[in-house]
Amino acid sequence: MAFGVYQARRNLPNPLVAGPGEAVLNPWLIIAGDGRITIITPRAEMGQGVQTTLAALVAEELDADWQQITALHGPAAQVYYNGVLIGLGLPFRDYALKRWQARVQKATDFLPRMMGMQVTGGSTSMRDGFEKMRLAGATARETLKLAAAQRLGLPAETLHTESGRVIAPDGRSLSYGELAGEAAAIPPPDGVALRPPARWKYLGRAMPRTDMVAKCTGTAEFGIDIRLPGMKFATVRMNPARTGMKGFDATAAKAMPGVERIVDLGDGIAVVASNTWLAMQAADAVEIEWEPPAWPPDSAGLEAMITAALDDSPNSHLRDDGDAAGQLARPPAGARLVEAEYRVPWLAHATMEPMNATALLEGDRLTIWSPNQAPLIAREKAAATLDLDEENVTVNTTFLGGGFGRRGEFDFTVLAARVAAAMPGVPVKVTWSREEDMTHDFYRPAAAARMRGLVADGTALALEARVAAPSVSRQASMRLAGLAPPGPDKGHVEGIFDQPYAIPHYSVYGHLADLALPVGFWRSVANSFNGFFHECFIDELAHAAGRDPLQFRLDLIRPAHAPSAMLLERLREMAGWSGRTPEGVGRGVALTYSFGTPVAEVVELRDSPRGIRVHEAWITVDPGTALDPGIIRAQMESGLIFGLSAAIHGQITFAGGAAEQRNFPDYELLRMHTTPKIHVDILENNKGPDGNAIGGTGEPGTPPAMPAIANALFDLTGRRARRLPLAGDFDFAV
């Protein structure tokens, strides 16, 4: 199978061109005469460490010296498609994945390949690259051995490789640099076997990140840092409602020194100036009258549409075990009914680096520099917008100062292209102000849930969940392809229909609110609200059943998914969970299975004279195979903090058709002194039906953080937190 996939892939054109003294061995590997190895890691490095681990996968099989490696995003090309993107969207529950389902998932590889989906998202980079990248390294290694065999006049089987050299039994050796040119001319051998984990040297260890030195010396080049000869600096102001512009008056702006152009974009304006500050000052001075939004202009109206959707007919019913409706209509004697409604608000991505991109239009050729998660989509959209041939559009991907899903959109790239189109021959960098960034996001949607359940004999008998929110996947595919796939929207109910609980009567409905307010993929997507709904309600059921919430979960999870049960047991041990907390201390637990990886978290809160403090947190995670434990730990901490920031402070509200939060003082995050001490442990039991599963780790740390802290608040205060952000109802230390 693996070999077959590689064969198919090999037919796609290799976009790499060898520079002087270099040899291209395959689309992922360039070896220079001096032995320097460049590995193309074609996923967006936005902090998650993807370049390091993708490079380690190649280096592992290649027997490359880590010191000689450079990882690059490389060009945008079809060969770098993400083969698992469609398969993982199928409505299977990962924890209960059957062999045939895994095969069906794999068989969809041709779809993203055909569509050229070079996309970083859905915590899929390792799931897609695990085999692909190792094969690229292994095949190149065997090719280098064949080249050495020719030179030395020895059979290739007698040779071995180590630290960038091919070594003969008599001790003679040749460096990869010396051999690369000849190796590139040899057809790569087929069916190269991959090494078993027991032989790994790099994988399974915390590797020094390939981007670390640059990022600690201010020399990593983010999109916002692009500098080209003759480049102009620009900024934009667009309609927050994305509906267009009635008119504008730029008289004052035009008169400002250093301002070179005011570009009428039709649906907004751009100011081109001699530096970014001047551009931003002038853009602020433009008076603009916007078209009104195509959605209710304020939060109350928007939320009412979401609440109303709860009563509409559902879009999906992807979990329907037993007969929850029947049980709830006629509860058996002794069963206790529990009901609750939950709400969460819109959220912004607030990547630390505001949106930006740089573009240069020369004749019919467009070159773009963009910190983006989907370069081929950006290319296609930029080409279509400027009416150019896609072949004439080049997209260079820089480092991303955070992505979290925001940079999978193409709006900021296309905007730069549009501004550049007004300045032919002149490179223009378009940097958004933080205010523009926060008010022109594709927000994590607000969502509401109506939950009902029955407990009897200390366990959950029934659980019925209804979740309403605007559909992220539908909006995104409308933007991408102009059509929304019909049928049940799995993305909308992830984190609630697919949880590893053996509840006999278990029913989950997804309701879609038809709202045009822009929403998008936000780290962990629907898991970010569904995890909160599900795990808060499980906690309510546990208390109604008179049980310890961790043990209550364990009893329901064990029959459904043993690795998740082990995760909870390890968490209990690590956190010293006893089910009892002293006065002034509250603990909460939650588990969410998302992106192929279950993550369990305990959050501990403490009262302090300055308010409630998040004191400590414990995380256990099981990605099946931990390729880089150092990076996985970092992602777990990062995911937890991202979730806690949202749970305590995060909210975007709307008034007059625009987000009211415009900059960091209005959109608070956890800081050094409000971040808890965090403990992480990684388990590797979740091996899937074929025994070799690998889960994502960029997102799964986020969902359980929000219910864990809400459940801790209940333990601390006796009050249930059923809506976010918590700071609205509870007194947190800031």
Next chain:
Amino acid sequence: MPTSLVVNGRRHETDLPPDMPLLWVLRDELGLPGTKYGCGVGACGACTVHVAGRAVRACQVALADVQGSVTTIEGLGTPERPAPIQEEWIRHQVAQCGYCQSGQIMQAAALLAENPTPDDDAIDTAMAGNLCRCGTYSRIRAAIHAAARRMQGG
């Protein structure tokens, strides 16, 4: 307005508006992009540099108000010769997206210059204004402690 400015030991003659924030002078006019724009309102710390040895938010300092020489992340150390604090950042593998890290490092370097043995509370106070959206705080804390030990010769 003609102004003379010393950045990382080099003198620059500029002719820019006196109210232009130092951040944009550094980034766009002097070609030193290591100092980052995050908010422009003094709320994130991404633009932190040293002026006369003190950590300041470069987005909040007008060019005309720069009193003393400026040090940016580029002046602290280089990839070939990182400063000890940068070495600790690298050793602790602190950065994720890395965008906030110039500001974090400059803030921490100023703290250590002032207080060579900061405890956790001192770190909390000094670093409270530096946001990290990736949540690298625990490694930042560890790197600061390690850099402090190193400065003590430990």
